[in-house]
Amino acid sequence: MKIEFIKEETEDIEIIIKDETEDIMIEETCRVKHEDTEEQTDLMALKEASHEVNEREEENKHHDFMIGERLTEAKKCSSQKRAQKTGTKSHFTCQQCGKSFDQHRNLQVHMRVHTGEKPYTCQQCGKSFTFTGNLKVHMRAHTGEKPHTCKQCGKSFSQKGNLKVHMKVHTQEKAYTCQQCGQSFTHKGSLKVHMRIHTGEKPHTCKQCGQSFSQKGNLIAHMRIHTGESPFTCQQCGKSISGKGNLEIHMRTHTGEKPFTCQQCGQSFTHKGSLKVHLRSHTGEKPHTCKQCGKSFSQNVCLIAHMRIHTGEKPFTCQECGQSFTVKGNLIVHMRNHTGESPFACEHCGKSISGKGNLKVHMRIHTGEKPFTCQQCGESFTHKGNLKVHMRVHTGEKPYICTLCGNGFKREQNLREHMNIHTGEKPFTCGQCGKSFRFKGQLKCHMRIH
Structure with missing residues (x-):
């Protein structure tokens, strides 16, 4: 801002001040009388006003300079950011x-x-x-x-x-599809694990027993068989569970929740995997095949248990009597012989049963169902195992051999009872008179006396 000119007239002095930065004309007119004293005073005021205007001008110049500096810095920063986005300034x-x-x-x-x-x-x-x-x-x-x-x-x-992946459950989005079977998955990692079904790859191996798994989580859960670790506890019944997923499934026994329902027969299940396996009863699919004998199974766990027939492995041993089993479930049911536990009750007769499978077989007594039929003689049985034993009548097979005398038996139970002849053991005792017998059949005959 500066004084552009001063115009003197007879009666007054007119001062015109121009602000160049804002490009605005500011006009001030000072009326001055011709008295000497007043004229000098007014002239002094004009000088002071002029000085203030010049000082203001200098301040505005400094202010404009600082704004200009800041604008330059902002432009520089903006160009750097643009360079980062376009990848032109990746120096390291x-x-x-x-x-x-x-x-x-x-x-x-x-x-x-x-x-x-x-x-x-x-x-x-x-x-x-x-x-x-x-x-x-x-x-x-x-x-x-x-x-x-x-x-x-x-x-x-x-x-x-994890939330992002979970949301695909609601949106039904399954972006990752298997090129071999067409099955789709919400997560890339799930597809990667699924591909191991086709390739047979099992990269996670137990160092103690050599069993391999397609998923690391399954190996971690398996290791708890060896360590006995059960880090998850049910808050309602206090039961210790080896895996977090198993705890969630276990909780459904308290809530009665069965969220997975078969669309064909309406049967519901507590676990998605159980529904998947159940559906194979409708389709007849048996994707798990034994490489040694060609027998196929609807569940991989059944194939693993079956393989122990060829290897002779019985990894599940009773700590009380030493009896070993190929399947963990059989050991659990066997342990109830020692504890006397019978958690399953028949709705028709009220009889307590030690195992869920045994309850299912027991129900056939009431329904009269005999789903297992011999193809040679037509005789039917309520239990698959009974048909298997019966077939040895036709084949003459006696797979259970006594190592001491060489006698063969059609059933393992018969071999165990036969061994009592050599050991002298009499494990079957009458509850009423205390008399002991080597064979279960002898005890049954004796009980008829009472």
Whole structure:
């Protein structure tokens, strides 16, 4: 801002001040009388006004300079950001993999991928992590924090990625499809694991027994068979469970929830896998085949148990009597002989049964159902095992051989009772008179006397 000119007239002095920065004309007119004293006073006021105007002009110039500097810096920053987005300013490049970064600090953090450095350690369990964010997420395992909640069903997750995957359950989005069988999955990792069904790959092997698994989680759960660890406890009945998923399924025994229903027959199941296996009873599908004898099974667990016929392996042993079993379920049912537990009751006669499978077989007494028929003589049986034993009448097979005298038997139970002849043991005792017998049949005959 500056004084452009001063015009003197007889009666007054007119001062015109122009602000060049704003391009606005400001006019001030000072009326001056011709008295000497007043004229001098007014002239002094004019000088002071002129001085103030010039000072203001200098301040405005400094202010404009500072604004200009800031604008220059802002433009510079903006161009840097644009350069980062377009990738033109990635100055820091990893010499090992060629990946580029816009900041040296990001390159330093990236190098931990190659060096294996894990500087962030959990103070509770000692586990280490490459990034501080990973440690933060890991801590939620100890605190139980689940900050990411599904707005549709209310289920919470410790990681945002898990919530994102979960949302596909509601949207029915299955973006990853198997090229061999057409089955679709919501998550890429699920497809990767599924492909092992076709390839037969089982990369996770137990170091104690050599059993292999397609999924790492299954190996972790399997290891608890050897360690006896059951870290998950039911809050309602106090039962200890080896796996988190098993605990969730177990809870349905208290709630009665069966969320998985067969669309063909209406039967419901507590577990998705049980429904999947059940559907094979409608389709007749048996995808698991024994490579030694060609026999097929609807469930992989049945194939694993079947393979023990060829290997002779019986990994499940009773700690009380030493009897071994090929299947864990058989050991569980057997243990009830020692504990006297019979948790399953018949709705028709009220009889308590030790096993669920035994209850199913028992129900055939009331229904008269005999679904297992001999193809040679037409005789039918309520239980598959009875048909299997019966077939030895036609084949003459006696697979159970006494190692002491060489006698053969059609049933394992007969061999066990036969061994009492050699040992002198009499395990079957009358509850009324206390008399003991070598064979169960002898005890039955004796009981008729009472």
